[in-house]
Amino acid sequence: MADDDDRARYDGPDRRKETEESGPFAGLPQWARVIALVGIPGAIALFLVWVGSQSLPKLEGELIATRMEAEKNRLVVQQQVTQGEQIYRMLQRICSNLAKSDEERGRCFDR
Numbered sequence: 001m002a003d004d005d006d007r008a009r010y011d012g013p014d015r016r017k018e019t020e021e022s023g024p025f026a027g028l029p030q031w032a033r034v035i036a037l038v039g040i041p042g043a044i045a046l047f048l049v050w051v052g053s054q055s056l057p058k059l060e061g062e063l064i065a066t067r068m069e070a071e072k073n074r075l076v077v078q079q080q081v082t083q084g085e086q087i088y089r090m091l092q093r094i095c096s097n098l099a100k101s102d103e104e105r106g107r108c109f110d111r
Helices: 002-009 030-098 102-108
Strands: none
Touching: 030 102
């Protein structure tokens, strides 16, 4: 009966288990196994993706700051344009008030 148990337990090649230390990558550190698996170009690509993903939060913060600064600048320019238009209208009124004839008043409003 013990002979039947031994034969059932060890019968066939699919019953044999390979250990982790067997195979072409035996004894290599984990990083070397990854490079051997994906290749040098793949390892370089993975490294560049990792470096890029590390800099994304920094770039996002810079982008937000740039957008805020651009919005501030847009508001300042808009205020300057409005102020320039107000000054121009005031100068037109001054010109028309100082003009002595209708012809001179007409020249005040030419652009």
